[in-house]
Structure formats: C-alpha cells, structure tokens
Amino acid sequence: MRLPFTLKQLFISCLVFFVLCFLFLKFYQQPKKWRNFERAFYTWGGYYSDSDLDTLKVQKVYQKFFEVGLNNVLEPVPVDELGSYGLISNYRSDAPDYRAPFLKEFVPVVYIQNTVLLQKDFNAADLAHKVWHLLGLNLDGLNNNGYGLQVHEFQIDCDWTPRTRNNYFSFLVAFKKELRASAQFGHCQLSATLRLYPYKYPNKMGFLPNEVDRAMLMCYNLSAPDHTGQRNSIFSLEVLKAYLQNTEPYPTDLDIALPVYSMAYVYQDRQLVKLLRNTDSTFNSSLQAVDGLWYAVPKDTVIDEFYLRKGHRVKLETIHYSDLKSALQIINEEVFFRMRPTLSFFSLESIYDNKSISAAEFARLYRGSQH
Numbered sequence: 001m002r003l004p005f006t007l008k009q010l011f012i013s014c015l016v017f018f019v020l021c022f023l024f025l026k027f028y029q030q031p032k033k034w035r036n037f038e039r040a041f042y043t044w045g046g047y048y049s050d051s052d053l054d055t056l057k058v059q060k061v062y063q064k065f066f067e068v069g070l071n072n073v074l075e076p077v078p079v080d081e082l083g084s085y086g087l088i089s090n091y092r093s094d095a096p097d098y099r100a101p102f103l104k105e106f107v108p109v110v111y112i113q114n115t116v117l118l119q120k121d122f123n124a125a126d127l128a129h130k131v132w133h134l135l136g137l138n139l140d141g142l143n144n145n146g147y148g149l150q151v152h153e154f155q156i157d158c159d160w161t162p163r164t165r166n167n168y169f170s171f172l173v174a175f176k177k178e179l180r181a182s183a184q185f186g187h188c189q190l191s192a193t194l195r196l197y198p199y200k201y202p203n204k205m206g207f208l209p210n211e212v213d214r215a216m217l218m219c220y221n222l223s224a225p226d227h228t229g230q231r232n233s234i235f236s237l238e239v240l241k242a243y244l245q246n247t248e249p250y251p252t253d254l255d256i257a258l259p260v261y262s263m264a265y266v267y268q269d270r271q272l273v274k275l276l277r278n279t280d281s282t283f284n285s286s287l288q289a290v291d292g293l294w295y296a297v298p299k300d301t302v303i304d305e306f307y308l309r310k311g312h313r314v315k316l317e318t319i320h321y322s323d324l325k326s327a328l329q330i331i332n333e334e335v336f337f338r339m340r341p342t343l344s345f346f347s348l349e350s351i352y353d354n355k356s357i358s359a360a361e362f363a364r365l366y367r368g369s370q371h
Contacts, residue, residue, distance in 0.1 A: 036340075036366070036367055036368060037256070037340070037341055037342060037343035037366050037367075037368060038059055038060060038340060038341070038342040038343065039056065039057055039058050039059045039060070039102075039342075039343065039366045040058060040059065040060035040061065040062060040107075040255075040342045040343065040344035040345075041053075041056075041058055041060075041061055041062070041344060041345050041346075041347065041348040042061075042062045042063075042064075042109075042257065042344055042345070042346040042347045042348065043061060043062070043063055043064070043347055043348040043349060044064045044347055044349070045347075045349050053102065053103050054102065055359045056359055056362050056363070056366075057102040057363070057366075058102060058103055059102055059103060059104055059105065060103070060104065060105040060106075060107060060342060060344070061103065061105070061106055061107065061348070062107045062109050062155060062344060063106060063107065063108060063109060064080075064109045064110070064111060064157070065081070065108050065109065065110055065134075065135060065138055066078040066079065066080060066081040066110060066111075066134065067079045067080045067110070067111040067112075067113060068110065068111070068112050068113060068116050068127070068131060069113045069115065069116065070113070070115050070116060070119075074119065076116045076119075076127055076130070078134055104150060105150055105151070105152055105153065106150070106151055107151070107152075107153045107154065107155055107191075108135055108138070108139065108151065108154050108155070109154075109155045109156075109157055110131055110135065110154075110155075110156055110157065111156075111157040111158065112156060112157070112158040112168065112171065113158075114158070114159060114160065114161060114164050117158075117160070117164035117167040117168050117171070118163065118164060118167075122167045124167060124170035124171040124173070124174045125174045125177075127171055127174070128171055128174035128175040128177070128178050129174075129178060131175065131178075132175065132178035132179070132182075135154070136182075139151065139185070151185060151188060152187070152188050152189060153188055153189045153190075153191055153213075153214070154175075154179060154185070154188055154189075154190055154191070155190075155191040155192065155193065155216065156171075156172060156175065156190070156191075156192045156193070157192070157193045158192070158193065159195060160198070160205070161205075162204060162205060165205060165206045169206065169208070169209050172190070172192060172208070172209055172211055172212055173209055173211050175190065176190050176211035176212075189213040189214060190211060190212055190213050190214075191212065191213060191214040191215065191216060191255070192208055192212045192214075192215055192216070193215070193216045193218050193257075194208065194215040194216060194217050194218065194250075194252075194254075195218050196217070196218070196219065196222065196240070196243040196244075197243070199217060199243065199244075199247065199250060200243045200244075200247060202248075202250075207250070207251055207252070208252050212252055213252075213253070214252065214253050214254070214255055215250065215252040215253070215254055215255070216254075216255045216256070216257050216342075216344065217254050217255065217256055217257065217335070218257045219235075219240055219256060219257060219258050219259075219327060219331070220234055220235050220257070220258065220259035220346065221233065221234060221259075222234070222235060222236050222239040222240060222243075223236065223239060225265065226315075227265070227267070227270075227272065227315075230291075230292045230293055230294075232293065232317045233263070233317060234259050234261070234262075234263060234317050234319060235258075235259050235319055235323055235327070237323065237326050237327065237330065240327060240330060241330050241334070244330060244331065244334035244335060245334055247334070249336035250336065253337075253338055253339050253341075254335060254336070254337060254341060255341045255342040255343070255344065256328075256331060256335075256341055256342070256343050256344070257343075257344045257345070257346055258324055258327060258328075258343070258344075258345055258346070259319050259345070259346055260319055260324075260345045260346065260347070260350050260351060260357060261277060261278050261319070261346060261347055261349075261350040262277070262278055262279050262316065262317060262318040262319065262350065263275065263276070263277055263316075263317045264276040264277075264279045264283065264314055264315070264316050264317075265314065265315040265317075266306075266308070266312055266313075266314050267312065267313045267314070267315070268309070268311070268312055268313075273312075274306055276303075276304070276306070277350075278349060278350045279316065281355070282303065283303045283304075284316065286298075286301050286303065286308065287314055287316070290313070293315050293316055293317060294313060294314070294315055294316075295313070295314045295315075295316055296311075296312075296313060296314070297309065297310055297311065297312040297313075297314065298310060318356065319356075319357075320356060320357070321356070321357050321358075321361045321365075324357070324365055325364075325365065328343075328365060328368065332368070343365070343366060345362075
C-alpha cells in the first residue's frame, strides 16, 4: 500500500509550514512605521470650539469626567467633576444642526488618585461599580444623540506605584467586567494611561492586565520641576530617548500622547509664589529675557487676576514644533506598534492661548511626514 506522503515529503511540508509561520511572526513583530496617526486631543477643562477641531481634522477627543479621591472620612468620592456644560454642548456651534465633520469619537476619562488605592479596606469591585455608575449618569443618551458622536472607548488614568499596582490592576479588571455587562457600552474598549517609568521598568511596575485593550504612552511631565536650572520638566528629548531605548515590545497595543501646553513658574526671592498654565502672548510679552528659560518682570502688571511685580523671576517652560517633530522621530525608531496608533496632544485648551504651533504643523505631525 502506497502512503500519500513519503517521510521526505512530510518533512519538506512541515519545514515549509514552520518557515511561513516564522516569517509571519517576524513581520508581525517588526515595529510598524506609521505615517498617518489617528488624530486626537485631550481636554481637561471642556472649553473648546468646533472650528479648531475642524481645522485640525481631529477624530477623537479624550475628555476627563472626574477624578476619584478621598473625602474627610477617607471614602472614595468624585472630585474635580466636569460640569454638564462640558459634554455634548461643546461639540456644537451656534448653528443648531452643526457638528464637527471629522470628530467621530468621544472618550470618557477617569483619573484615580493613589490615595484611594492605598486604603487598607480597598475594594476593587465596589470602586469599579461606583465609577461605572457615575459615568453612566453622565453618559446616558450620549450615543445616537444626533451629534454623530460615538463612545467606543473608556480610559482610566492613574500614576500607579509599586505599592498601589496590585490594587490598581484589580480595579482595572473589575472595571472591565462592569463595562462588558453594559447593554449600551459593552462593545467598548478599555484603555489606560502608561507613564514612561512603568513602560521602561515593567519588572518593577508590572504590565497592565490583559483586560486593558490599549495603553496611552504619556510622553510628557518627564521630570520634577527644576527651580534653579534650565531643565524643562514638561519635555526633554534626551530624557524621552533614555526611557524609550532598549525596551522590549509592550504587550498592550500602544497609542502616543505628547504635550502642547506651557508652564510658568513665578518666583519671589527664590520662593515659588505662583504656577501658571498655558500662558498666552500677552503674558509672555510682559517678560524680559534673562537666561534660557528664565525671564524677569520689568514692571508691575496684572495677568489673569494675578499681580506680577517688578523683580519677580519667571521660568517659562514651553513646547515647540521642532520638539514634537524630533519626539515622533525617536518614537518611530524605538517604540513597537502592532496596530495603527492614535496620536493625542495634551491639551486642547492650550492651543487657544499658545499659538506657537500652527494648524499646518499639527497636520504634518499627525501625518508623520517628518520622517
């Protein structure tokens, strides 16, 4: 009786199969060079207009709804909640039937403070249920609302530490169960923010649990404020590259967040007296350059109800197009992407105050045409 395959043929067939599998996996494991990111912005305050979204062709907005902190009796409670004005109303112009033509997705974001995760009686399932319930109250009727917006993703934001890691990861698992049980939003993805330190050192910080579908790699706030020197605490190409180099592919699909905001530290007699975010051209023009990031206040003036006095020293930290262009080059070389990533800038409010980055430059960044 003649066998359908000889041992030699079987060996060759198996060899071809394994070679094809190897080539497929090798291709899949190669970092993808993305030249067209999904366009997104973060907004914490809820103040923005449709015209800016249209100009930048933004497809997705990440909106913080609230933080979870502790009250006076150490119970988890929502803090810094977004008012109702910040939800659907912000996507409308004066025209009653108008909506931003490119904007399709709205991503609710909840920030979890570490103090909540440090409680001895922490209950992940209970907290997840309460967070989901409050989100549901705010999101009731959001889908199919006539504005063309859909919710396909929820994001949890947290600066977890080795001490809070287990409780935080347990919360993420419990929150995903709440999400899946929802009749209206059960199809949605769960994403979580990922700072550069846990990305670089997963052996210390752990990997996000499998229940998290996507991770937003937050490429800003890279160091502590430098009150005497020239270090920009918001962003540094050297620090960014150090975090990204020689890292293994992260098991969760990644998106990218970059900064476009500014910070002004006002000092009197070397003591910090005021911290201002998103300074505008009026504020900047009132300063006199001294050395690098440092400026002097030449005369008394009032900016946003704050009294700048002659003799105040100001350290002004800003982000420029060249910084973002170089950052994306580094990211494209060092970060492993399996799927098309979202590129989100923080935050949308800052582009009204600081016009240092033009709409055309934003478009080039989103297209990845800096490569």
